[in-house]
Amino acid sequence: MISSKRILLVIGGGxxxxxxxxxxxxxxxxxxxxxxxxxxxxEHFVTPLSVSALASQKVYRDLFDLTAEAEMGHIELxxxxxxxxxxxxxxxxxxxxxxxxxxxxxxxxxxATDKRVLIAPSMxxxxxxxxxxxxxxxxxxxxxxxxxGPDEGPMACGEFGFGRMAEVPQIIAAVESALGAGPLQGRHxxxxxxxxxxxxxxxxxxxxxxxGAQGTAIAAALVQLGARVTFVTGPASVPPPAGVRVVAVExxxxxxDAVFDAxxxxxxxxxxxxxxxxVANAADRKMKKDGSGRAPALEFAENPDILAEVAHLAPDQRxxxxxxxxxxxxxxxxxxxxxxxxxxxDWILANDVSEGTGIMGGSENEVTLIxxxxxxxxxxxxxxxxxxxxxxxxxxxxx
Ligand code: C5P
Numbered sequence: 001m002i003s004s005k006r007i008l009l010v011i012g013g014g015x016x017x018x019x020x021x022x023x024x025x026x027x028x029x030x031x032x033x034x035x036x037x038x039x040x041x042x043e044h045f046v047t048p049l050s051v052s053a054l055a056s057q058k059v060y061r062d063l064f065d066l067t068a069e070a071e072m073g074h075i076e077l078x079x080x081x082x083x084x085x086x087x088x089x090x091x092x093x094x095x096x097x098x099x100x101x102x103x104x105x106x107x108x109x110x111x112a113t114d115k116r117v118l119i120a121p122s123m124x125x126x127x128x129x130x131x132x133x134x135x136x137x138x139x140x141x142x143x144x145x146x147x148x149g150p151d152e153g154p155m156a157c158g159e160f161g162f163g164r165m166a167e168v169p170q171i172i173a174a175v176e177s178a179l180g181a182g183p184l185q186g187r188h189x190x191x192x193x194x195x196x197x198x199x200x201x202x203x204x205x206x207x208x209x210x211x212g213a214q215g216t217a218i219a220a221a222l223v224q225l226g227a228r229v230t231f232v233t234g235p236a237s238v239p240p241p242a243g244v245r246v247v248a249v250e251x252x253x254x255x256x257d258a259v260f261d262a263x264x265x266x267x268x269x270x271x272x273x274x275x276x277x278x279v280a281n282a283a284d285r286k287m288k289k290d291g292s293g294r295a296p297a298l299e300f301a302e303n304p305d306i307l308a309e310v311a312h313l314a315p316d317q318r319x320x321x322x323x324x325x326x327x328x329x330x331x332x333x334x335x336x337x338x339x340x341x342x343x344x345x346d347w348i349l350a351n352d353v354s355e356g357t358g359i360m361g362g363s364e365n366e367v368t369l370i371x372x373x374x375x376x377x378x379x380x381x382x383x384x385x386x387x388x389x390x391x392x393x394x395x396x397x398x399x
Contacts (some may be wrong), residue, residue: 001176003031008081010106011051013041015156015308016088016122016165021046023087023168024054027175033046034062035081039093039106050130059152062105076104078113082220083179086110088122088165091133097145098136116228118178120144121169125161144229144245148167148174182226183399184391190228190265190319191219191244192272192306194236196252200298201283205250208273212236214325214365215271217387219244222269222354225391234272252278257304266398268319269390270345280374311344321397323390329354333368333375340370347371349390369393 007027011020024034036051037060060077078084085105086093093106097119104106106177110117119140127133128150141147149166175209180183193215197205212233219231231244232255240246254272259268280301287296292374301367313321322345326336329352336350348370357366366380378389 002027002032002179004170005031005179006033006035006080007175008035008037008078008084008109008115009041009055010037010084010086010093010109011039011046012086012088012090012106012122012151013039013043013045014088014122014165015045015092017042017045019165019168020087021050023085023171024051024170026172028055030172032175033057035077037061037077037106037109039104041090041092060105074108074170075112078109079115081113081115083118083175084110084113084115085120085171085175086117087120087171089119090121091123091127091130091136094119094121094133094136094140098143109213116144116146118148118174120148120166121150121163122165123150123163124155124157124164125159128161128163136140141242142240142246144243145328146174146178146243147399170246177378178390180226182224183395184227184335185388187227187266187398188230188264189219189222189267189269189394190232190259190262191215191222191269192231192232192255192259192274193219194234195273196255196275196303198235198252198275198278198303199250200279201284201285201287204285206275206279207235208275210234210236210237210273213238214383214387215269216241216383218271218390220270221387221391222394222398224388225327225389227396229269230265232258232262232272234274251275252306256304256306256309259310263317263319264308265319267321267323267394269309269323269394270310271325273305274306277301304341307345308343311346321346321394323394326350327353333370336368336370337375349386 012097033053036055048059090319096107146188150162152162153164195208195210197207199205219229223243229244232247249255249258280299307324324345326339326348328335332350332352335346340348343374350368365383365386367378369376
């Protein structure tokens, strides 16, 4: 599965760098091509000569190495890979990645890449447990960075705990799964999820009861099939899935901007429960009772219809497949079919949320897929299962 894949391996400056020499060998045994990048610090632990000999490749070391730039610029270098692996990922490298620094070759490549990035953290247990590392790790995960390890055990510094870099077979398994020859490999999917919040004043807002569960399950199912997912989410009550890039928003207008910033995409799935209206006369200070007994009157303005805007983009900008949702309480197929035509999307997943179905807030869903071919009723199944079905159908169209 990793044979003939190109892996850009950034070796950080930690004692575990010695394991990276073995990692290079084992990756090459499996037919992968490894392009090594050393940080200045890692040269204290492994030599460019041994790394280059094991990789049978030039070692990239310095951002301002003009001969290397003439051969292959740093942007190209990061794009030519199928996967970027950082092993060991030191506390410092993780901090740089989380902060978006680009002041040496390794950090610049990590900022410039459009490929998946897998990190194998390695550091002293106290550094691993430090709140700064916790913060950085959370940020990296929400940026869609994949992680493997660290393991628990005795450390080179004499302490015991979490921080040992994952062993080579474990890293290889993570590389295989990151490269997982899933049918959506190389495809970019934008998924919207959760509710939006529309401010009334700085402390109050109008929202809805969407939990974000169905959108989250869809994003996770797409990742499973190898897609690169940008997950644009309102304030949901379930955490975002692993392996996606999370863009957190509050209002419909922020969600629209985030979706357009994330384009181009091969597919867009609109699972968010977007507020149709925002408060047009929202106050910029907290509203107070004035003693007159009169309640304030809210005025509303219509929010942008993100799904319709994206579905009506020019063909060279429009995702190949645009999927919307329709929650209906009666005449599901007729209403959803009309909605599909009005919004200009390719598919609508429609469901009946009328009382008694137990769907709203429940764990199961019964959907009808409305497409140009007509309506197709799916049997009632768990929301996770609906997500997997949808991801498979998407793969059938754009893989
Ligand atoms: O019109 P209605 O809200 O029923 O349409 C639902 C579909 O449209 C969902 O896929 C939802 O995510 C999307 N939508 C949107 N922007 C809006 C309203 C709805 O993307 N402002």
